[in-house]
Amino acid sequence: MKNQNEHLETLTEIRSLMERSSRFISLSGLSGVAAGVCALAGAAMVYLYLGLPLFSNQRLYYVEVLEQGRWGIHYATFFLLDAAAVFVLALASGIFFTTRKARQKGQKIWDPMAQRMLVNLAIPLLAGGIFCIALYKTGNFGLVAPATLIFYGLALVNGGKYTFDDIRYLGLAEILLGIVGLFKPGYGLELWALGFGVLHILYGIIMFNKYERA
Numbered sequence: 087m088k089n090q091n092e093h094l095e096t097l098t099e100i101r102s103l104m105e106r107s108s109r110f111i112s113l114s115g116l117s118g119v120a121a122g123v124c125a126l127a128g129a130a131m132v133y134l135y136l137g138l139p140l141f142s143n144q145r146l147y148y149v150e151v152l153e154q155g156r157w158g159i160h161y162a163t164f165f166l167l168d169a170a171a172v173f174v175l176a177l178a179s180g181i182f183f184t185t186r187k188a189r190q191k192g193q194k195i196w197d198p199m200a201q202r203m204l205v206n207l208a209i210p211l212l213a214g215g216i217f218c219i220a221l222y223k224t225g226n227f228g229l230v231a232p233a234t235l236i237f238y239g240l241a242l243v244n245g246g247k248y249t250f251d252d253i254r255y256l257g258l259a260e261i262l263l264g265i266v267g268l269f270k271p272g273y274g275l276e277l278w279a280l281g282f283g284v285l286h287i288l289y290g291i292i293m294f295n296k297y298e299r300a
Contacts, residue, residue, distance in 0.1 A: 113249050114187040115298055118256075118290025120179035125282035128172035132275060135164055187298065203248035210241040231274030232267030235260050235281045250297070256289045 135157065157164075214237025221229050242257025263281040267274050 113253070113293075114180075114183040115290040115293030115295075116183040116187075117180035118286045118293060120183065120290070121176040122283045122286030122288075122290060124172050124176040124179065125286060126279055126284070128168050129275060129279035129283060131168050132165070135159075135161075135168075199248050203245045206248065207241045207245035210237050210244055213237065214241070228271030228274060229268065231278040232264045232271070235264030235267060235278065237264075238282075239264060250293065252289065252293055252296070256285060259285055 159167075214233060217237065218230050218233050221227070221233060239257040239260030239262075242260065243254050244257075246254030246257060260281050263277050263285075267277045270277070
């Protein structure tokens with residue numbers, strides 16, 4: 087019986103070592119929750135800036151904001167500052183929670199798997215960023231929000247093979263929301279808040295309960 091338990095412990099340790107070498111497992115579920123909260127806060131600021139009621143499709147957002155600015159801030163400046171604030175806060179919280187988890191588990195935060203994952207995430211994100219700039223420059227403002235969801239989802243699916251499989255499911259959900267947004271441009275902001283906000287929070291809670299809760 088004792089030998090059997092020792093064999094099981096050895097197999098468990100070998101499995102853990104193989105998992106660490108093949109996947110980036112330091113990603114924290116709390117990072118997803120924090121990113122979702124930041125995204126919802128950013129979306130709320132856009133709602134306040136536009137002065138539109140929830141789920142209002144009386145006028146498309148980009149038409150409304152081009153006709154009038156608020157708070158003495160040009161719409162392009164406001165959206166850029168809002169997006170930058172969301173990105174910086176989400177990135178900072180992600181680094182904080184993931185680094186904390188890695189230290190608690192005695193894992194390396196910057197290993198070959200983390201590098202490969204980031205490279206595979208960056209390729210679709212960079213392509214999507216350029217595509218969104220082109221949409222903005224050509225006046226296709228209503229497609230920017232859906233495009234960000236689609237390319238972000240592609241990035242998650244592409245990078246998901248180097249970390250937990252759950253992140254790929256999140257990516258597929260983001261892509262689906264983006265496709266819906268292509269045909270519902272008046273609801274781009276709501277879908278953006280749902281994808282980057284609500285889905286991130288749900289994903290983070292699931293990940294935390296599944297992999298991190300003792």
